[in-house]
Amino acid sequence: MMNVWSKIKKDRIAVSCLAIILMIIIVGIFANFFAPNDPLEINATLKFDGPSWEYPLGNDQLGRCMLSRLIFGIRTSVLFVLVAMFATISIGTILGIIAGYFKGKVDEVIMRVCDIVLSFPSEVMTLAIVGMFGTGLKNILLACILMKWAWFARVFRSAVMKYTDKNYVMFSKASGCKTGHILRKHILPAIFPEIAVMASNNISSQILMVSGLSFLGLGVQAPTPEWGMMLSEAKDAMLIHPYQMLPSGIAIMVMAVSFSFLGDSIRDAMDVKHEGYALKKNRFKRKRLAA
Amino acid sequence: MRNYIIRRILTIIPMFFIISFISFVLINLSPSDPVEIILRANGVPVVTEELIEETKIELGLDQPFLVRYVNWLNDVIHLDFGKSYVTQQPVFKMISPAFGYTMQLALANTVVTIMLSIFLGIICAQFEGRMIDRGTRSFLFIISAMPAFWIGTLAIWFFSVKLNLLPTSGVGSWTNFVLPTMVMSIGYCGFYFRMIRNSMLENMNENYVVYARSCGVKEKVVVKHIFRNSIQTAVAAFCMAIPGMMAGTVVIENVFAWPGLGRLCVSSIFNRDLPIIQAYVLILALSYCLFNIFGDIVTAVLNPKLRKA
């Protein structure tokens, strides 16, 4: 765990991804403070205006401030996804740990349910749930949680099984530690990097999916700012004002790329085996030059 | 081996029941009343209690849940998915042309994705750690993190509007395939290409490769053996690519106005046309299940250790 963290700290890409993510989250939380204008304020005279001092990224088809919409869009596009992911992870972790630690009947039941959930394609089921319960961000996130917890539960179960066989856990058990204590002190820290990798990659795909569904008009409803929907509005004006497509598209891309790079870096930090030759060679060359 | 295949195929039956049951339950969980949707879609001016009761009986909605499920299942087995609430046409008639279009796009995507990822996987494994490997990996990594609808619209803007080379949307000739296939397969490629590359690299460290080299066999032949072994692990994933693409075309179909299943489904969601959504879920979940089993069987047949068992 400490090892993984110290390796990540040395990885420039991982650190910058982490910085970008934290920055965007903070900007999103304090959107009121950072946004220069009201994201909902319509101004017909400023339709499709280019960037100006007052409106740094220009205005959209209703003359609303693009930058403000982008900043407020962080909440719907990123923060809610993060909250949903947190719920997913919590459910998955709890069920996975229960299954892996207590084994037996409980394990059997949980894993059967997981099997059934996993045999359904998540994209299709998300569409189905949205179709049945109506459009809206709430239903999309609900669908995400319903379809994704099983993945986490599975991974955590096997991780827990792996670690409960390790000597120090056996030792703690033998020396009469409470189950809760063992879980908190030994097992959670051990599987934390795995949680981080999965969560990071999942958030990235989830951001893409939520914005995709909003792009189709199935997610957030107008006029609430959301990146996917901003893109779909910009698409209608594509022929005359292609510039409109850039800000929200780039925002989605930056978020998704940061999360997947972060996940990748954590994975690399976790296993020593996959350190590439070129990477090592370069490091070595640099060392020699410095010396 | 034969037993394995038969056992695997037989698992379709319980899967079919689970899938159909869930699709059926979903529609019944829906908060919106189907009768109301139908009446409203048909432009009935005044909705009276009587009218609702009448339609309910007409649709058989007054019967108990399980009876309705069995009736519906019986219809589905005879390819009768009910009538659309909105157009009043049989769902099967609406879905089948859309299914054909989606299938075309999914197949084209799968073929391109597989070929591209195999090609790039081999090249990158050969030049592991070099510029070309790292460049391709980062490029595809970033591309697969870009929203497909964004790349799609940018591609339309560039190739169709700016250069006026390709049609913006619709179906018809092969040129209509170019943009959607390009956009989708390049996104999917990131995943499959990495899988092939990593499994090639794993195989390169195997003993038999060193032995073949030490026997002085040509490098081309060695690579052939490496490829042969690494493709085996990828086959199951490739089989899952087809249903994955079918489900993944939803956004692309809407961007390129492709008259496929995804577009039909999205417009049905807006119209609250539940039977179509139900049929969509059923068809895709079933094809996931079928291709999954197919992939398992192909893997087993390709692997000599499993084949003889």
Next chain:
Amino acid sequence: MSSSIKISNLKIWDDRDDDVIIKDLSFEVKKNRCLAIVGESGSGKSMTVKGITGIHKPWIECTGCIAFDGENLLELGQESMQKIRGRKIFMIFQDGMTAFDPSCMIRVGLRETLAEKLDLKKEAADHCMISAMNRVMLNNPEEILQKYPHQLSGGMLQRIMIALALALEPELIIADEPTTALDTITQYEVVDQFIKLRKEIGTTMIFISHDLGVVRQIADDVLVMKDGEKVEEGPIEEIFTKPQHPYTQYLVSTRAALGTNFKRIMEETGDVGSEECEKVLSTGRGFIHEAEDDSQGCELSNEQGRMPWYHWRKWKWKIDTWKTGSWD
């Protein structure tokens, strides 16, 4: 036909961290002689021969001179090395089980090698292999060719490699611990094949082994390595009778202890002085019930048909060998 090989000032290091694996190694194998390389695990025996054939990982670098057939192998490009490998220098590996492509029949790899090296068509290649396999006492070679590696035992695969060597008639054979992964009986038979191989095609050979008993049987000269350096070199009798270097003395004395151990087991079972016991002591290898060997051919994974007490002895022997620490 055979050639001598002369290695001088060979240095091998890991380019990633500048870790030197072989430091300034020089030795020579004369024509038609067999050099055994012994030494503890990690002493760089495998790395040396990998350097000779050039099949090491890309980050491993070699300098020095490997004179073979009038050329310095280290200066040749991949193309010409590929020509030399197989036809002129042939390697036999430790683990037969993983040496063949698991997804193809044995035949496929052999055909490719023979097509590349001897320009043989499919049928001719099969024919060539079948006669070579007959020479190494493999029963039913036609059937074996159509099997997958997992269907054959380690000893059979090892013999197939030897058969391939017979077919290719290389000038230099390098065997890297060809018997380590095998059980005692199979070891005996594989070593026998090696001795025959040397007799039949009379090639130069480099033979790496942990097992001094095997070395004594097969080699003419011994090179003792430790930590990537040559410790001692000389004709086999000299090394075994009057080892100069303390490390060699240690190695040889462990073997002597082994012999004593074995004598003790035999005493316990009351077999001392029997013909078999003497043979084991003189060759340093496990107890073999020879009568079955020729008739059984290579069906060695099939342990039936052997005397029941045989197994017990085999295990006892293994455990004792392990205790004295001569393996690894």
